[in-house]
Amino acid sequence: MSTRPKEVDQSGWTALPGERKAQPEQPERKKRRTEDEPPRVRTEAELATHEFIRQHNEARRGESLMDAHARAYGRGEAASASAAEQAVRRGFDRERDVVGRRVDAAGRRRMLEDAARLGGRFSHGSRGDFL
Helix, strand or coil: CCCCCCCCCCCCCCCCHHHHHCCCCCCCCCCCCCCCCCCCCHHHHHHHHHHHHHHHHHHCCCCHHHHHHHHHHHCHHHHHHHHHHHHHCCCCHHHHHHHHHHHHHHHHHHHHHHHHHCCCCCCCCCCCCCC
């Protein structure tokens, strides 16, 4: 390890605005390719490497988790698009959207009985064990 201090310009954080204008500007970052500029042509070595990697991945790797999930549930882009279209095209239906979700008398009674079995805040449930 060297004991000499590194030769680094640290005056940037102490420079005044007038001094900053007098200093030469730092080189600009690399510009992105514009639309008029033709795309870079890939070399034979790059194409060969790309093809080798593609073949290796097909032979040694399994399918992606997204593909497995889509296959397991029988979903594809077409199925999700049709479901989205159905949701958009369906108009508001009061019976289906609002009234159909009400709880009947038997369901209300069943919920109250279940809630009564829970007990108070500091009491235990019907089983008597923790958790």
